[in-house]
Amino acid sequence: MSKQTILNPVDKYPKPPFAKQSQPWPGLASKMDPVPDHGETTYKGSGRLAGKRALITGGDSGMGRAAAIAYAREGADVAINYLPAEEEDAQQVITLIRKEGRKGIALPGDLRDESFCTQLVADALRELGGLDILVNNAARQQTHASILDISSEEFDAVMKTNIYAPFWTIRAALPHLKAGAVIIGTASEQAYDPSADLYDYAQTKAATMNYVKSLAKQLAPKGIRVNAVAPGPIWTPLQVSGGATQEKLQNFGSATPLGRPGQPVELASIYVQLAADDASFTTGQVYGASGGAGQP
Ligand code: NAD
Numbered sequence: 202m203s204k205q206t207i208l209n210p211v212d213k214y215p216k217p218p219f220a221k222q223s224q225p226w227p228g229l230a231s232k233m234d235p236v237p238d239h240g241e242t243t244y245k246g247s248g249r250l251a252g253k254r255a256l257i258t259g260g261d262s263g264m265g266r267a268a269a270i271a272y273a274r275e276g277a278d279v280a281i282n283y284l285p286a287e288e289e290d291a292q293q294v295i296t297l298i299r300k301e302g303r304k305g306i307a308l309p310g311d312l313r314d315e316s317f318c319t320q321l322v323a324d325a326l327r328e329l330g331g332l333d334i335l336v337n338n339a340a341r342q343q344t345h346a347s348i349l350d351i352s353s354e355e356f357d358a359v360m361k362t363n364i365y366a367p368f369w370t371i372r373a374a375l376p377h378l379k380a381g382a383v384i385i386g387t388a389s390e391q392a393y394d395p396s397a398d399l400y401d402y403a404q405t406k407a408a409t410m411n412y413v414k415s416l417a418k419q420l421a422p423k424g425i426r427v428n429a430v431a432p433g434p435i436w437t438p439l440q441v442s443g444g445a446t447q448e449k450l451q452n453f454g455s456a457t458p459l460g461r462p463g464q465p466v467e468l469a470s471i472y473v474q475l476a477a478d479d480a481s482f483t484t485g486q487v488y489g490a491s492g493g494a495g496q497p
């Protein structure tokens with residue numbers, strides 16, 4: 202057996218201060234400095250999701266990309282949704298999925314549109330031949346110092362992306378989900394400890410935490426599990442494309458006890474665990490990974 206290298210979580214990944222940077226929304230992972238680690242060269246699978254079929258929204262970058270890579274290495278076929286502007290990030294993920302000998306399906310489109318959400322699920326079902334894992338991970342986050350700076354259009358875009366899209370995709374998928382299927386949402390520490398400048402976004406993460414608990418009760422008798430992941434500050438495009446102020450970004454993660462932001466790869470095994478059959482008694486749960494901040 203090869204010797205395991207033991208790594209200190211404090212020093213394992215980049216720490217603040219970070220270079221000043223901003224990108225037009227929705228941003229690309231490949232253009233961040235440093236480039237986030239989604240497990241491209243490190244995640245090792247062990248057949249935990251062999252033969253499963255997954256649809257992941259926001260699968261091009263951040264947590265969604267880390268989950269997509271891990272799912273493929275655990276033996277699943279994976280469809281990802283993303284915005285057309287993110288094609289470059291998405292194609293990198295598709296290449297990595299196919300390198301594992303798994304089906305990698307690219308399904309670009311805007312989740313703020315109900316008819317697109319319905320079509321997305323239909324396309325995923327057709328291309329994958331069914332669906333066992335639905336990960337509602339995409340979200341919109343824009344920092345606004347004051348509630349007075351939030352237009353009705355912006356508020357609506359946040360609600361459509363973060364609350365309506367999971368509703369629309371779950372409703373379209375449910376008639377096709379069999380016992381043993383799972384639904385996973387991405388919540389946030391913002392659900393429990395909202396920041397002053399994330400008035401609109403934070404309440405959608407509270408809604409995510411809440412819908413997961415409701416739906417878990419509703420779907421348990423059908424054998425469908427529903428859980429959420431609640432990350433703390435993670436180094437992703439969402440933060441550099443309007444999600445955080447420059448001051449927050451340069452010191453990103455400094456407030457956590459570990460003194461740094463998380464990397465998307467550090468959440469990959471959680472998305473795998475919640476999807477795996479051996480987590481069969483886990484439903485209605487929110488699994489946090491926030492560098493010691495204590496939420497949820
Ligand atoms: P990310 O930018 O890599 O991923 C978000 C994705 O959402 C984008 O890649 C994009 O494809 C998708 N998206 C946004 N609007 C869309 C739309 N209208 N139509 C289709 N797709 C759309 O950032 P991330 O941080 O990995 O975000 C993933 C999840 O993690 C989100 O739910 C976010 O709220 C949550 N989260 C992030 C952090 C953090 O610090 N980064 C902390 C807690 C929770």
Ligand code: MG
Nearest residue numbers: 261262287438
């Ligand atoms: Mg992206």
